[in-house]
Amino acid sequence: MCANKLSGAQILLKSLQAEGVDTIFGYPGGQALPIYDALYDSDIRHILTRHEQGAAHAADGYARATGKPGVCLATSGPGATNLVTGIANAYMDSVPLVAVTGQVSQSLLGRDSFQEADITGITMPITKHNYLVKDTSELAQIVKEAFHIATTGRPGPVLIDIPRDVSAGTADYNGREEMNLPGYQPVLDGDPRQVLKAAEAIAGSERPLIYAGGGVVISGAHDELLRLAEMLMAPVCATLMGLGGFPGNHPLSLGMLGMHGTKYANFAVCDCDLLIAVGARFDDRVTGKLETFASMAKIIHIDIDPAEIGKNVRVDIPIVGDVKRVLNQLLEALQPRLGEAWRDKILAWKKEYPMSHCDHGKLKPQTVISEIYNLTRGDARIATDVGQHQMWTAQYYSFTKPRSLISSGGLGAMGYGLPAAIGVQVGCPGETVFDIAGDGSIQMNIQELCTAVNYELPINVAIINNGYLGMVRQWQELFYNRRYSHSELLNPDFVKLAEAYGAEGIRVTKKSELVPALEQAIRSSKPVMLDFVVDREDNVMPMVPPGESLDRMLG
Amino acid sequence: MTHTLAVLVENNPGVLARVAGLFSRRGFNIDSLAVGRTEDPSVSRMTIVVEGDDRYLEQVNKQLHKLVDVIKISDITRDAYVDRELVLIKVHADASKRAEIMQLVDIFRARIVDVGLKTLTVEITGNEGKIDAFEDSLRPFGIKELVRTGKIAMLRGTKSSSKNNSQKEGDVN
Ligand SMILES: Cc1ncc(C[n+]2csc(CCOP(=O)(O)OP(=O)(O)O)c2C)c(N)n1
Ligand SMILES: [Mg+2]
Numbered sequence: 001m002c003a004n005k006l007s008g009a010q011i012l013l014k015s016l017q018a019e020g021v022d023t024i025f026g027y028p029g030g031q032a033l034p035i036y037d038a039l040y041d042s043d044i045r046h047i048l049t050r051h052e053q054g055a056a057h058a059a060d061g062y063a064r065a066t067g068k069p070g071v072c073l074a075t076s077g078p079g080a081t082n083l084v085t086g087i088a089n090a091y092m093d094s095v096p097l098v099a100v101t102g103q104v105s106q107s108l109l110g111r112d113s114f115q116e117a118d119i120t121g122i123t124m125p126i127t128k129h130n131y132l133v134k135d136t137s138e139l140a141q142i143v144k145e146a147f148h149i150a151t152t153g154r155p156g157p158v159l160i161d162i163p164r165d166v167s168a169g170t171a172d173y174n175g176r177e178e179m180n181l182p183g184y185q186p187v188l189d190g191d192p193r194q195v196l197k198a199a200e201a202i203a204g205s206e207r208p209l210i211y212a213g214g215g216v217v218i219s220g221a222h223d224e225l226l227r228l229a230e231m232l233m234a235p236v237c238a239t240l241m242g243l244g245g246f247p248g249n250h251p252l253s254l255g256m257l258g259m260h261g262t263k264y265a266n267f268a269v270c271d272c273d274l275l276i277a278v279g280a281r282f283d284d285r286v287t288g289k290l291e292t293f294a295s296m297a298k299i300i301h302i303d304i305d306p307a308e309i310g311k312n313v314r315v316d317i318p319i320v321g322d323v324k325r326v327l328n329q330l331l332e333a334l335q336p337r338l339g340e341a342w343r344d345k346i347l348a349w350k351k352e353y354p355m356s357h358c359d360h361g362k363l364k365p366q367t368v369i370s371e372i373y374n375l376t377r378g379d380a381r382i383a384t385d386v387g388q389h390q391m392w393t394a395q396y397y398s399f400t401k402p403r404s405l406i407s408s409g410g411l412g413a414m415g416y417g418l419p420a421a422i423g424v425q426v427g428c429p430g431e432t433v434f435d436i437a438g439d440g441s442i443q444m445n446i447q448e449l450c451t452a453v454n455y456e457l458p459i460n461v462a463i464i465n466n467g468y469l470g471m472v473r474q475w476q477e478l479f480y481n482r483r484y485s486h487s488e489l490l491n492p493d494f495v496k497l498a499e500a501y502g503a504e505g506i507r508v509t510k511k512s513e514l515v516p517a518l519e520q521a522i523r524s525s526k527p528v529m530l531d532f533v534v535d536r537e538d539n540v541m542p543m544v545p546p547g548e549s550l551d552r553m554l555g
Numbered sequence: 556m557t558h559t560l561a562v563l564v565e566n567n568p569g570v571l572a573r574v575a576g577l578f579s580r581r582g583f584n585i586d587s588l589a590v591g592r593t594e595d596p597s598v599s600r601m602t603i604v605v606e607g608d609d610r611y612l613e614q615v616n617k618q619l620h621k622l623v624d625v626i627k628i629s630d631i632t633r634d635a636y637v638d639r640e641l642v643l644i645k646v647h648a649d650a651s652k653r654a655e656i657m658q659l660v661d662i663f664r665a666r667i668v669d670v671g672l673k674t675l676t677v678e679i680t681g682n683e684g685k686i687d688a689f690e691d692s693l694r695p696f697g698i699k700e701l702v703r704t705g706k707i708a709m710l711r712g713t714k715s716s717s718k719n720n721s722q723k724e725g726d727v728n
Contacts, residue, residue, distance in 0.1 A: 121570065124573060125577075
């Protein structure tokens with residue numbers, strides 16, 4: 001071997017480091033062994049999860065919390081297919097993720113070889129792009145392109161499938177590869193004419209409303225959004241992904257809109273005469289019945305992905321570009337305006353229809369979440385699983401900072417919370433990290449508690465234990481005549497389980513135990529699992545029944 | 556309305572699967588798709604014929620643009636273009652019918668490319684209308700087999716939809 005020849009595995013790791021990667025999440029296996037062997041000598045920190053899905057979700061959580069790309073690594077076949085949910089999740093929420101998989105040697109490809117799975121074929125619809133590396137000499141360029149694609153434009157997951165002969169083979173490496181992506185040129189600046197049109201529409205509006213999505217958080221446009229809202233005196237409602245992109249405790253904040261949004265946010269959507277959609281994609285959970293969504297309003301839509309424009313809703317003034325840049329362009333073109341009448345109307349709604357819940361009798365999920373907010377002063381990073389507890393978190397934890405809510409929005413993947421919290425804690429050491437979990441969801445990736453113990457990650461897992469697949473039960477109660485088909489859960493003893501894994505376990509059944517337990521957990525340097533035994537049949541309200549108009553809320 | 560798209564793609568393995576997969580999962584219908592190399596061996600050109608209104612076509616266009624392997628898309632429907640399709644037809648041809656069939660072949664400027672004991676195989680190129688008419692006129696004899704390449708198209712005159720002409724078309728604001 002001549003001096004500058006490196007193995008494919010070494011080239012991979014060097015290329016990762018050249019992209020600034022210092023931590024990856026993974027799980028070894030046969031076809032990944034050359035890579036794992038190289039890792040043995042590398043400075044890259046490898047977190048061994050207990051399931052590849054955990055690795056993908058952890059890398060995703062790491063990326064959402066830090067804004068840096070997350071990297072996960074798995075072997076071929078079952079290792080690769082176990083990543084699939086995590087990749088789909090990152091795709092739906094536009095998370096920069098680079099997934100590296102081992103693959104059988106090229107001489108065995110296409111022959112149903114042991115642990116062969118066509119992972120580039122499988123992930124085609126759930127990646128922004130993917131690669132099957134055919135030659136060791138292509139690897140460095142491919143890694144460079146993969147990171148570029150994953151992190152620019154509308155971010156998303158990119159998969160690199162590396163046959164064993166490619167990782168074990170050798171090639172020259174000089175670290176000066178050129179990318180060749182003639183078909184990939186994201187548009188970043190808004191068209192000035194469109195910006196001007198938007199400014200005119202804003203000047204002419206009486207009741208402007210900002211609808212902020214995940215794009216605000218991703219592009220780091222929270223300051224610009226705040227300036228825009230204050231300059232226009234325009235209230236701001238957010239999607240689940242947009243929470244934290246605008247301070248939830250700001251007087252102009254309306255919280256979340258949509259199916260489980262606040263009443264005042266949904267009323268505002270129905271009543272506004274101008275809707276400014278910023279980095280959002282008009283998902284059906286947000287719009288309810290499309291025909292009546294913001295039907296009185298002109299719509300300005302700012303998004304980096306041209307394909308989002310006009311996909312679900314007809315838009316009057318589209319602006320394609322990076323949200324942060326476009327907002328800056330818009331701020332320059334705008335005059336401050338006063339909108340007292342509109343603001344007063346909103347304030348009146350807020351007074352009349354506040355978010356509230358009953359707090360007597362049994363321990364209430366909303367009380368638990370409010371208390372987590374009080375004790376962390378909104379400074380914690382909060383991962384969630386999927387279900388009622390997720391919606392209550394969105395409603396009762398006031399997110400004031402971007403990247404503080406880490407939640408599976410588009411895919412709604414149960415099992416996301418715990419591994420995501422691990423990734424968040426790895427990316428944000430020293431910060432308080434919670435996973436607000438459901439008793440159902442937590443069991444989908446419970447094995448990752450061991451990872452948290454293994455790497456001494458002091459995460460706090462708050463299980464909202466209602467003994468049900470609560471969100472399923474809620475729909476069955478409301479729309480299926482209370483026929484609770486297969487939604488009741490028999491659960492393990494979560495405290496003992498935590499202890500068996502080497503974590504701390506605390507059970508809370510009464511309100512009086514709530515604060516001391518949370519304080520103990522936050523103080524602890526170990527991972528802690530809190531089992532909050534709550535009212536079993538509480539519902540998430542308000543609720544817009546599926547397919548209904550946003551102003552037809554239950555509760 | 557029927558649209559004809561000239562799509563330049565990187566000649567990478569899997570690019571056809573990416574395009575086809577995109578159409579099927581987004582519920583877009585392909586009328587025909589023809590693909591082959593261009594003057595630049597690293598670039599292939601797909602001619603895709605799709606049916607739909609403008610809003611639908613806008614989504615098709617934008618979603619195609621999102622594929623990293625797609626370099627350029629031109630909807631040439633409203634421009635002047637030439638299009639061709641090649642068709643092979645194997646038709647029943649007893650001795651008694653051969654003369655009649657050969658006359659039709661002449662009229663349509665088609666060509667006989669193979670002669671079997673009881674069949675003739677005919678090649679015809681042309682636009683859709685001509686090919687449809689030819690197929691109709693052969694049907695009474697009994698068509699045993701028919702294969703169409705799908706339409707390929709090119710702008711008339713000096714205009715071109717090839718790569719060096721312009722970069723990926725900017726987003727449609
Ligand atoms: C992987 C996966 N499977 C199924 C679902 C459907 N689903 C949505 S919410 C839910 C119930 C979640 O139960 P739990 O984690 O206990 O949360 P709760 O609603 O009770 O707060 C289910 C089954 C899903 N979102 N993800
Ligand atoms: Mg539950």
